[in-house]
Amino acid sequence: MPSATFQVDQPIPSDQCWFRFIVRDDYINKDGTLSHQALKGSGAFSAAPPGKPWDHELSGAIVSLAGNIPNIQIGGEKMASDAQARFVASHGKASSKICFAGVICASGRELETVIQGTPVAAVYTPDLPTDPAHSDFVTYGTTTGASIDPIRDWLLFNLRIIRLGQLAQLASCGS
Amino acid sequence: MAKRENLRIRKSQMKYMSAFNLPSVPTSTGSDRLFAPQLQPIAIPKNYRPSSVPPVPDEFTEYESYNVAGWDGFDAQAISGETIQESRNLFLLLPRELRSVDIAPGADGTIGFEWRTGSGDQRIVTIIDVGPGRRVVARRLFATGKSVQYPETTVRTGAIALIRQLF
Numbered sequence A: 001m002p003s004a005t006f007q008v009d010q011p012i013p014s015d016q017c018w019f020r021f022i023v024r025d026d027y028i029n030k031d032g033t034l035s036h037q038a039l040k041g042s043g044a045f046s047a048a049p050p051g052k053p054w055d056h057e058l059s060g061a062i063v064s065l066a067g068n069i070p071n072i073q074i075g076g077e078k079m080a081s082d083a084q085a086r087f088v089a090s091h092g093k094a095s096s097k098i099c100f101a102g103v104i105c106a107s108g109r110e111l112e113t114v115i116q117g118t119p120v121a122a123v124y125t126p127d128l129p130t131d132p133a134h135s136d137f138v139t140y141g142t143t144t145g146a147s148i149d150p151i152r153d154w155l156l157f158n159l160r161i162i163r164l165g166q167l168a169q170l171a172s173c174g175s
Numbered sequence B: 001m002a003k004r005e006n007l008r009i010r011k012s013q014m015k016y017m018s019a020f021n022l023p024s025v026p027t028s029t030g031s032d033r034l035f036a037p038q039l040q041p042i043a044i045p046k047n048y049r050p051s052s053v054p055p056v057p058d059e060f061t062e063y064e065s066y067n068v069a070g071w072d073g074f075d076a077q078a079i080s081g082e083t084i085q086e087s088r089n090l091f092l093l094l095p096r097e098l099r100s101v102d103i104a105p106g107a108d109g110t111i112g113f114e115w116r117t118g119s120g121d122q123r124i125v126t127i128i129d130v131g132p133g134r135r136v137v138a139r140r141l142f143a144t145g146k147s148v149q150y151p152e153t154t155v156r157t158g159a160i161a162l163i164r165q166l167f
Helices: A069-091 A146-158 A164-172 B002-019 B081-093 B155-166
Strands: A017-024 A056-062 A098-107 A113-115 A118-124 A134-139 A160-163 B024-026 B035-037 B102-106 B110-117 B124-130 B135-142 B147-149
Touching: A017 A069, A017 A134, A056 A118, A069 A098, A069 A164, A098 A164, A113 A146, A118 A146, A134 A146, A146 B135, A160 A164, B081 B110, B081 B124, B081 B155, B124 B155, B135 B155
Parallel strands: none
Antiparallel strands: A017 A056, A017 A098, A056 A134, A098 A160, A113 A118, A118 A134, B024 B035, B102 B110, B110 B124, B124 B135, B135 B147
8 A cells, every 4th residue: 555655744755756737838848847937926835834844835746646647637637627717717718828738746755855954855745535645845944935945946957847748757757 | 502402302202292193282381391292091991999909919918917816726916017018028128049938927926037058967047037017137047056146127227238147
C-alpha cells in the first residue's frame, strides 16, 4: 500500500512525485518552461493554516496517490472547467486563456532542500475524504510575502513542466 | 522669393486640381493667397457606428477584461487599464529581436514579460513586470541562484534605458 509510506504533515518520500495543475496556456512559455507569473498571488502561495509548522504553502498532489494518468487528466480538466465557469460568471464570456495546459512536477528528493536559508519540502496534507492525494510544497520561516520570492525563483529553474499531451511522463516525474 | 515660391505652389496645385477635376477655394484673402482643393463629403452609410469598428487584437486584448478581481477563476487581483496600456507601450519600445517575448498576466495585478537564454547552469531568466498601475520593475535570475533587481521605473521615464541596460 503506497499510503503506508506517507505521514500527514511530513515530507513525502524522496522517490514520490509531487505535481500541480497549470490551468492557463500562457503560463507555459513558448519554449516549454514555466512562466514566472504562474507562481504569483495568494492562490499560488497561501499562508499556512493555523497550527501548521510551516508558513506558506503551494497546493498540489502526489502522483502515486492520484490514481492513474487519465484520472489526473480528469482532475486537471475539472479544475480548469471550474475556473472557466467562474470567469464566465463574472465576465459573461469565456476566457481564451483558461484551460488545462499541463502540470509542474518534481520529486520529494528534489523539493526537500534549503533555499537561501529557507527550508522547503513537499509534505503530505490529505484533504479527506475528497482529496487523499493532496500535498503542499511548503516553506518554513517565510514571514512576509517578499520572503517567498527567492523560493519562486528557485522553482522556476527546478520544476519540470509536462504539457497536457505528454502526461504519461508523470510516471517518471518528467525526468 | 516667397512670392515666386507661392506662385510655383499655386501652379502645381492648379495642375493637380485640373488633373482630378477638383474645384478650388481660397484659403486666405491676401494677394499671395494659395488655393486648396475643396474636399467633397464622404458618403457615410446610415447604419455606420464608429464604435462598431473593433480595434486590432493584439497580445494584450484578452487581458483588457481582467480589470475585475478573480480573472483567473481564483483570487487574482484586478489588472488596470493603465497597466495594460503601459504594457502595450513597453512592447512597442522593444527592438524587433526581443518581441518574441513570453507575456502573461500575474495574480498580483501585473503583466509580465519573460525572456530565457542559455542552458544548464548558464540559464538566465530576464523578467520585466508592468503594474500594478504604471510601475515597471525588472529582475534577472540566474540558474546558480543569483538574482539582480533593477530600480523601479515607468515606461515614460526609464523604460528605454532599462531595456538598453538589460539587453
